[in-house]
Amino acid sequence: MQYELKTQVIEPQRSTFTHLVNRYGDKPASRYLEGSVGVQPREHFHYRPTYDPGKELYDETYSVFRLSDPYSFLDPRQYYYAPYVTSRSTHHEAFATSLQYIEDRGLLERLPQEWKDLLGELVLPLRHLESAGQLILCGMARFGYGSTVTQAAAFSGFDRVGNAQILSRLGIALAGGTADLLAEAKTHWLEDEPLQGLRRLAEYTIVEKDWGIALLHLDAVDQLLYDLLYRHLDDEAVTGGAPAYSLFAQHMSSWFADNRKWIDALHKAWRADEELGATNAGLIAQHGELAMDQALEAVTPFAARVDELLAVGAVDRVTARAAEVRQTYAADQA
Amino acid sequence: MSESTQTPTSSRDVGMILQESEDNRPIIEAIEEDNPECSISHTPGLVRITAPGRLVVLQESVEEKLGREWETHEFQMSIVSYFGNIQEWDDDEIVIAWDH
Numbered sequence: 001m002q003y004e005l006k007t008q009v010i011e012p013q014r015s016t017f018t019h020l021v022n023r024y025g026d027k028p029a030s031r032y033l034e035g036s037v038g039v040q041p042r043e044h045f046h047y048r049p050t051y052d053p054g055k056e057l058y059d060e061t062y063s064v065f066r067l068s069d070p071y072s073f074l075d076p077r078q079y080y081y082a083p084y085v086t087s088r089s090t091h092h093e094a095f096a097t098s099l100q101y102i103e104d105r106g107l108l109e110r111l112p113q114e115w116k117d118l119l120g121e122l123v124l125p126l127r128h129l130e131s132a133g134q135l136i137l138c139g140m141a142r143f144g145y146g147s148t149v150t151q152a153a154a155f156s157g158f159d160r161v162g163n164a165q166i167l168s169r170l171g172i173a174l175a176g177g178t179a180d181l182l183a184e185a186k187t188h189w190l191e192d193e194p195l196q197g198l199r200r201l202a203e204y205t206i207v208e209k210d211w212g213i214a215l216l217h218l219d220a221v222d223q224l225l226y227d228l229l230y231r232h233l234d235d236e237a238v239t240g241g242a243p244a245y246s247l248f249a250q251h252m253s254s255w256f257a258d259n260r261k262w263i264d265a266l267h268k269a270w271r272a273d274e275e276l277g278a279t280n281a282g283l284i285a286q287h288g289e290l291a292m293d294q295a296l297e298a299v300t301p302f303a304a305r306v307d308e309l310l311a312v313g314a315v316d317r318v319t320a321r322a323a324e325v326r327q328t329y330a331a332d333q334a
Numbered sequence: 335m336s337e338s339t340q341t342p343t344s345s346r347d348v349g350m351i352l353q354e355s356e357d358n359r360p361i362i363e364a365i366e367e368d369n370p371e372c373s374i375s376h377t378p379g380l381v382r383i384t385a386p387g388r389l390v391v392l393q394e395s396v397e398e399k400l401g402r403e404w405e406t407h408e409f410q411m412s413i414v415s416y417f418g419n420i421q422e423w424d425d426d427e428i429v430i431a432w433d434h
Contacts, residue, residue: 007377007378009377009378028359030356030359030360031356076398076401077401077402078400
């Protein structure tokens with residue numbers, strides 16, 4: 001008796017959703033594409049918003065930055081709920097490990113006084129700036145057009161809560177397990193002269209109606225602050241006997257690098273748009289220039305205070321960084 | 335790109351068999367794009383890619399499709415089998431060909 005084993009191949013009825021087949025061809029699509037592309041509601045809006053009757057509930061014209069095909073933007077990290085949550089959970093566990101090490105070794109107590117002052121007076125108050133960032137990105141998630149864009153914005157908004165939490169945990173550890181320093185940080189945020197420019201700019205950006213412009217403003221500030229605090233000062237901390245600061249800074253700078261990916265991709269999509277690319281490039285140049293002017297104006301007093309505490313050339317650093325970022329806003333950037 | 339543009343001296347088919355999974359799909363897509371002459375056949379759970387003389391896997395294209403950093407040694411996790419000789423297995427590319 002001879003048996004012959006054969007595999008019987010059962011072809012699936014369809015590879016993926018029809019709208020994805022029309023867009024990418026008849027092949028299986030990734031979970032990211034299936035969960036993100038074409039989810040934006042486009043019709044059957046019953047009422048116009050009472051606060052803006054000239055627009056639909058979901059409308060492409062909530063920003064001057066538009067894409068003729070909203071799905072020409074894809075998040076390069078391909079985050080949908082599950083990978084995003086997994087990635088951030090890993091990120092925060094890594095921070096918890098670092099913090100545990102810092103506490104076990106008593107590294108915070110051993111920080112030089114000027115570094116403690118820097119953290120208490122300038123870094124911890126940025127929890128409130130992160131909170132502003134969350135509101136700005138939530139606004140973008142609500143008023144943006146195209147589910148790939150709004151999804152990336154929503155995740156980034158949640159990231160800001162996470163960043164604020166990292167700052168809070170560090171503040172609690174620095175105050176020996178109490179919230180005293182966090183309360184002081186709020187007073188610094190509300191009253192200290194070097195922080196008022198940032199607070200003013202944050203509040204203006206929260207109420208900016210155009211989500212694209214608001215994102216440019218938030219990003220301009222991030223570019224200067226994150227570079228100064230978590231790259232430049234990280235280098236200084238390594239040589240300046242502040243290992244605790246360096247251990248904390250690495251988590252902020254790795255988040256910043258990850259967050260850059262979707263913003264850079266969005267700028268690229270804006271510029272590459274077949275119909276609107278030239279218009280968008282002009283808008284990026286115009287609004288980016290303005291955003292960077294205001295960001296530099298707000299960050300310079302902050303950097304000057306950093307220099308008073310540590311003398312690390314912070315003002316020069318943010319000025320140089322602002323010039324670098326301006327280059328990327330120029331209209332002829334491909 | 336000097337390696338990748340080199341024409342193989344033997345045009346006998348080389349190929350590789352990869353596991354078909356959500357994680358490997360971007361890698362397969364990258365190989366498909368980098369090797370215009372390749373042909374792909376699907377069997378349940380496996381994907382067989384063959385090409386005359388040479389197949390290349392470029393780190394850069396895989397990273398672009400995956401949306402994250404990818405090191406060529408991670409290819410070990412995807413590959414089930416191959417035929418041909420591994421000519422290069424560097425940080426930036428993997429080349430399978432008959433000639434060394």
